[in-house]
Amino acid sequence: MENMGVLGKVVDYLLLLSFFSITLTAQLDIPESILPHAYNPFYQVYTTLTQDYLVLEQPAFFKALMTLELVYQLPLALLNIYGLLYSKPWFNTTCLLFGASIVASTAAMVGDILNSQKASANLMAMYYPPFLPLGVLAIVRGVVGQSSKAAPSIGNGPSSAVKKRA
Numbered sequence: 001m002e003n004m005g006v007l008g009k010v011v012d013y014l015l016l017l018s019f020f021s022i023t024l025t026a027q028l029d030i031p032e033s034i035l036p037h038a039y040n041p042f043y044q045v046y047t048t049l050t051q052d053y054l055v056l057e058q059p060a061f062f063k064a065l066m067t068l069e070l071v072y073q074l075p076l077a078l079l080n081i082y083g084l085l086y087s088k089p090w091f092n093t094t095c096l097l098f099g100a101s102i103v104a105s106t107a108a109m110v111g112d113i114l115n116s117q118k119a120s121a122n123l124m125a126m127y128y129p130p131f132l133p134l135g136v137l138a139i140v141r142g143v144v145g146q147s148s149k150a151a152p153s154i155g156n157g158p159s160s161a162v163k164k165r166a
Contacts (some may be wrong), residue, residue: 011141015095016084018134022069022077028055029066029074050126053118054109061112065105073101096142102135 027035027042037043047056054062076098083091110128113119 011137012084015134015138015141016081018130018138019077019081019084019098023074023081026070026074029070050123051120052123052126053116054112059112061108065108068101068105073098073105076101092142092145094142095138095145099135099138099140099142102131102138106131106135 025042027040028046030040037047043055046052058066076094079094080091080098082088083094106127110124110132113124113127
């Protein structure tokens, strides 16, 4: 992505913001047995504003996807933050894995939202526009980075310093 200049930096900054937002919204995925919803202010505000029936009713497939997010996507988001900031060579691979997982889980949720009679346009706007394009962007970033052997373009870590001296 370094060869892409400004576009590469914009993509990396968008992904970085997205990785941070995923780590913050993961609070919604914490089971009530661990963190009761009454003590989770993020859960209370989110469900009040969006009336997200998936979060409120928690159908079985949604619980499985939330477990996937906590066990797989959240650690990948944290790794991607580190990999992007410190220009780690494995960032492209973890970014690709993260993107594929986001696209798959979002497609399942959007499919349920489209086929339910419970969803509002506001709720659809909470899932589709931010997460599907984010997943596709992460996939493209992972593939483009793989093919060009480029390191992340915004890192200041040791590996980027070594590249600058060479």
